[in-house]
Amino acid sequence: MExxxxxxxxxxxxxxxxxxxxxxxxxxxxxxxxxxxxRKVEPHLGYIHRSIERMCEYDSYQQIVHxxxxxxYLSCHINNEAVCLGVExxxxxEVPERVKVIRTIISELNRISSHQLWWGVMGMDLGxxxxxxxxxxxxxxxxxxxxxxxxxxxxxxxxxxxxLMFDIHPNFQKRTKEFVEHFKKTLPEYDDLLSNNVIFRERxxxxxxxxxxxxxxxxxxxxxxxxxxxxxxxxxxxxYSAYPQVDFKEILAEEGDCFxxxxxxxxxxxxxLSIIEQLIDNIPEGDYKVQTRAVIKxxxxxxxxxxxTARGEFGVYIISNGAKSPYRLKFRSPGFSxxxxxxxMAVGGKIADLVAxxxxxxxxxxxxxx
Amino acid sequence: MKEIIQYFKxxxxxxxSLIKGMRVTGHYIxxxxxxxTQQYPENKETLQMFDRFRGEVVMPHDENNEHMCTGCxxxxxxxxxxxxxxxxxxxxxxxxxxxxxxDKFVYHLQMCTMCGLCIPACPTDAIVMSNDFExxxxxxxxxxxILNKPGSKIMPGIK
Ligand code: SF4
Ligand code: SF4
Numbered sequence: 001m002e003x004x005x006x007x008x009x010x011x012x013x014x015x016x017x018x019x020x021x022x023x024x025x026x027x028x029x030x031x032x033x034x035x036x037x038x039r040k041v042e043p044h045l046g047y048i049h050r051s052i053e054r055m056c057e058y059d060s061y062q063q064i065v066h067x068x069x070x071x072x073y074l075s076c077h078i079n080n081e082a083v084c085l086g087v088e089x090x091x092x093x094e095v096p097e098r099v100k101v102i103r104t105i106i107s108e109l110n111r112i113s114s115h116q117l118w119w120g121v122m123g124m125d126l127g128x129x130x131x132x133x134x135x136x137x138x139x140x141x142x143x144x145x146x147x148x149x150x151x152x153x154x155x156x157x158x159x160x161x162x163x164l165m166f167d168i169h170p171n172f173q174k175r176t177k178e179f180v181e182h183f184k185k186t187l188p189e190y191d192d193l194l195s196n197n198v199i200f201r202e203r204x205x206x207x208x209x210x211x212x213x214x215x216x217x218x219x220x221x222x223x224x225x226x227x228x229x230x231x232x233x234x235x236x237x238x239x240y241s242a243y244p245q246v247d248f249k250e251i252l253a254e255e256g257d258c259f260x261x262x263x264x265x266x267x268x269x270x271x272x273l274s275i276i277e278q279l280i281d282n283i284p285e286g287d288y289k290v291q292t293r294a295v296i297k298x299x300x301x302x303x304x305x306x307x308x309t310a311r312g313e314f315g316v317y318i319i320s321n322g323a324k325s326p327y328r329l330k331f332r333s334p335g336f337s338x339x340x341x342x343x344x345m346a347v348g349g350k351i352a353d354l355v356a357x358x359x360x361x362x363x364x365x366x367x368x369x370x
Numbered sequence: 371m372k373e374i375i376q377y378f379k380x381x382x383x384x385x386x387s388l389i390k391g392m393r394v395t396g397h398y399i400x401x402x403x404x405x406x407t408q409q410y411p412e413n414k415e416t417l418q419m420f421d422r423f424r425g426e427v428v429m430p431h432d433e434n435n436e437h438m439c440t441g442c443x444x445x446x447x448x449x450x451x452x453x454x455x456x457x458x459x460x461x462x463x464x465x466x467x468x469x470x471x472x473d474k475f476v477y478h479l480q481m482c483t484m485c486g487l488c489i490p491a492c493p494t495d496a497i498v499m500s501n502d503f504e505x506x507x508x509x510x511x512x513x514x515x516i517l518n519k520p521g522s523k524i525m526p527g528i529k
Contacts, residue, residue: 063450066485130395137406144420151422151499157485165486169422193391198384 011039016354018047024121024358025365029342036350041343045369052370056329061087061161061296064329068316069155071333072367074114075309077150078107080159085240086305086316087161090298097242098286099163104242105176105279106150106158107307108272112183113142114310115265115272122262122359123194126203131194138186141179145172161296163289176280180273187269195266204258208345208357211256218344219337222312223264224361228256234308246275261360295324311335311362335367419501424484427454427477428500429517436525437518439496441472445488453482471524475517480510 011034018026026047032040052071056064061083068079081103088095120135143153149169150156158165194200210220215228225232233250235243251267253260298320306315312334321327338361345361346354398404410417419425431437441458455476460468489499497517507513 059450060448062448062487063485066450066483066487130391140406147423148420149422151420151424151486152484155484157487165490166422169420189394192394196387197391198380198387201387 010034016351024363027363027365027368029354031351031354033351038346038349038351038354041346041354043339043342047369048366049369050366053329053331057325057327060324061298061326064326065159065161066155066157068331069157070366071331071370072309072311072314072335072364073154074117074364075107075110075311075314076154077103077110077156077158078307078309079314080157081107081241082305082307082314082316084159084161085307086303086318087296087298089305090301090303090318090320091161091292091296093162093290093292095163095290096286096288097284099288100242101279101283102164102168102288103159104246105276105283106146107241108275109142109145109176109179111310112269112272113139113146115269116142118265118310118359118362119190119194123200125355125359126200128194128197128200131190134186134189134193138183141175141182145175145179148172148175160289162292163287165289167288168283173280173283176276180276180280183269183273187266187273190266195262201259203352203356204262204360206255207258207349207353208360209255209257210341210345214344215256215341218341220312220341221337222308222310222334222362223251223261223268224312224338224341226251227253227260227264229254232313234306234313238306240305240307242279246278248275258356258360265362297322297324298326306332309334311364311367312338331370333367333370335364339363339368419503421501422499423501423503424486424499425502426479426484426500426505427482427488427497427517429475429497431519431522432525435519435522437496437522438494438525439472439475439492439518440494440524441470442493444491444493445497448487448491450485450487451481451483453478454488472518477515477517479505479513479515 011032014031014033016029016031018028028044028047030042030044031038032042050070052067055067059067065080065083068083069076072079116135116139120132120139123129123131123135146156147153149172150158150165210228212229215225215230220228220230221232229252231237231250231252234240235248236250248271251264251271253264298318300320300322303318303320304315306313308314313332314334315332317330317332318326319328342357342361345357349357429437429439441456443456446454446456455478456472457474457476458470459473460470463469484499486499489497505513
């Protein structure tokens with residue numbers, strides 16, 4: 001009988017997901033492991049594919065807007081805005097100043113609420129349930145604002161091509177100011193609870209590094225790219241709506257690890273608060289929409305509009321042949337590109353690091369799998 | 371030597387950070403008035419929804435059992451997913467003319483995405499969104515609703 005002399009380990013595979021709580025949805029990762037060390041991560045997609053792009057080819061331009069709610073549901077208002085801006089670009093209509101300012105305020109509220117949820121869930125992924133409850137406590141104020149003005153808490157569908165579905169609620173400004181005041185007091189608590197926590201730091205500092213060159217070549221955008229030093233904020237580089245008039249910093253970091261991505265998002269919340277403060281008292285009077293035709297037909301041609309969602313650059317590419325639905329419509333979703341960098345970040349780390357990395361990329365699966 | 375000092379520094383930082391976190395928790399434990407949790411099924415009587423909240427599509431009727439829907443199908447066309455089905459019929463009016471009126475306004479609640487597009491599309495404001503959000507039923511067929519009440523008529527004067 002041959003004697004086994006070697007204690008060398010063997011590569012083996014396990015599935016993480018599609019029903020794993022830390023994948024935040026139905027994402028299946030095929031991990032190739034050597035002991036607990038990750039050798040390769042292969043994402044398998046398709047569990048919630050709804051063929052949204054195909055559906056768009058049969059829908060009118062007004063109907064397309066509400067489908068984008070169902071992609072990145074945490075930045076649904078910003079997604080809606082991308083489609084509306086694209087259609088407005090094709091129709092060559094200029095929306096009133098009032099619409100631009102309101103869209104920007106709600107986009108920033110949306111970004112904060114998305115980051116709050118991410119912060120809570122990130123803590124929970126790393127084993128701290130407390131942060132989840134704190135994140136949701138503050139997010140509740142924003143969802144109330146949305147519910148009052150837009151009529152829904154999550155899938156708001158408040159933008160329409162040409163403006164907004166209805167004017168802001170009379171309470172909107174008051175409530176938003178209350179929220180800004182409240183959140184300025186509670187955001188430092190986030191640092192006390194998580195950012196400065198020793199266990200949290202041990203699990204994030206230096207974990208899941210990605211260099212600036214890699215981040216660019218994988219197409220990482222949003223806080224994921226900016227944490228590696230890749231300046232990619234669409235609000236700065238290609239401003240739309242009311243962003244040209246506001247003063248804000250693009251948050252950049254150099255390290256490219258989990259903690260840098262975490263810090264970028266926390267700092268972005270401060271910037272969003274300052275944008276809201278600059279605009280909330282200066283909402284110009286005027287109409288809340290320009291009348292468009294009941295059946296919108298874009299002139300034949302190609303239109304691309306990009307916006308900055310909470311996760312990165314979201315693009316809508318419309319090819320129109322002059323009919324009432326697009327000939328082809330392509331979404332460039334930030335989650336998909338950011339996910340592609342996961343393998344690069346995770347190789348060589350442990351499984352527990354992978355959970356931290358996935359949290360800091362802030363994946364929303366319906367955004368990846370359209 | 372340096373490592374040893376660093377080691378103790380790390381421990382001190384760790385303990386300090388944990389105490390900081392516990393202080394936030396302690397702050398809220400000792401102030402129950404700051405808790406914002408709503409006790410949902412218990413507060414059903416007092417629960418106030420925002421008036422714009424989109425719960426489901428309803429068709430208001432007045433006291434004479436009259437609605438404002440002409441059966442023009444504008445809402446059916448604008449709906450992205452076939453939630454609304456208008457079944458109309460032709461009837462003879464008193465003056466002998468034939469007119470198309472609505473027979474059934476079928477609303478498939480299970481397909482509705484609450485996008486709200488149908489409400490502004492209606493030229494006569496015959497449908498509105500209600501605030502009711504408790505839609506759970508035991509059988510799917512209960513979700514298909516006929517919105518115009520039996521025996522209802524169109525309000526006079528609505529064209
Ligand atoms: S809310 Fe939207 S999905 Fe629902 S019936 Fe109206 S148009 Fe259709
Ligand atoms: S509800 Fe309004 S839009 Fe729909 S069929 Fe009746 S009148 Fe027309």
